[in-house]
Amino acid sequence: xxxxTQSSRYLVKRTGEKVFLECVQDMDHENMFWxxxxxxxxxxxxxxxxxxxxxxxxxxxxxxxxxxxxKERFSLILESASTNQTSMxxxxxxxxxxxxxxxxxxxxxxxxx
Amino acid sequence: GNSVTQMEGPVTLxxxxxxxxxxxxxxxxxxxxxxxxxxxxxxxxxLLKATKADDKGSNKGFEATYRKETxxxxxxxxxxxxxxxxxxxCALSDRAGTYKYIFGTGTRLKVxx
Numbered sequence: 001x002x003x004x005t006q007s008s009r010y011l012v013k014r015t016g017e018k019v020f021l022e023c024v025q026d027m028d029h030e031n032m033f034w035x036x037x038x039x040x041x042x043x044x045x046x047x048x049x050x051x052x053x054x055x056x057x058x059x060x061x062x063x064x065x066x067x068x069x070x071k072e073r074f075s076l077i078l079e080s081a082s083t084n085q086t087s088m089x090x091x092x093x094x095x096x097x098x099x100x101x102x103x104x105x106x107x108x109x110x111x112x113x
Numbered sequence: 114g115n116s117v118t119q120m121e122g123p124v125t126l127x128x129x130x131x132x133x134x135x136x137x138x139x140x141x142x143x144x145x146x147x148x149x150x151x152x153x154x155x156x157x158x159x160l161l162k163a164t165k166a167d168d169k170g171s172n173k174g175f176e177a178t179y180r181k182e183t184x185x186x187x188x189x190x191x192x193x194x195x196x197x198x199x200x201x202x203c204a205l206s207d208r209a210g211t212y213k214y215i216f217g218t219g220t221r222l223k224v225x226x
Contacts, residue, residue, distance in 0.1 A: 090157065
């Protein structure tokens with residue numbers, strides 16, 4: 001079974017802090033995704049990576065950056081956390097983008113004070 | 114652009130009741146369609162999918178049929194259980210060369226014993 005793990009389930013940070021969220025998948029998937037999930041808005045794509053060191057912006061990339069130095073690991077970085085980035089963050093991976101099932105991690109609930 | 118619209122919740126049913134959660138989509142190409150389920154405190158997991166018109170996806174007693182003529186992919190189950198209480202997301206992926214998965218806003222289902 002595919003396993004996608006995220007570094008933290010819950011995180012509390014202060015405004016202005018730099019925040020790192022890490023995601024690791026164990027199935028050699030090419031594609032990895034970061035979403036945020038907010039009530040009434042569903043899932044919104046922040047960034048997508050289709051290969052090591054390759055990334056593309058999703059629908060809401062402002063205030064975020066990503067890093068993919070190794071195939072199995074995809075990091076989301078909040079350069080200077082703000083209260084409007086309080087949310088649930090979900091990482092996902094898939095073998096072939098746009099066609100195959102996405103496999104999700106358990107999520108990180110981030111609270112920015 | 115592509116979009117997914119699903120019925121708003123919450124949906125509250127008694128155990129053994131019939132479930133329908135409506136999902137309609139707009140897409141320029143021939144998307145694959147998915148239903149994901151999110152149990153409390155967890156990430157999303159695939160429930161079922163269909164990749165072409167008239168396909169029926171099924172899993173755990175849930176079914177959905179890809180209806181191109183009505184651009185719909187409604188989720189149904191004949192007899193719900195308390196353990197089906199979760200949030201259900203309809204999603205599509207555009208197979209016309211993009212990476213994007215588009216998710217609906219989610220429908221919360223609560224099943225009472």
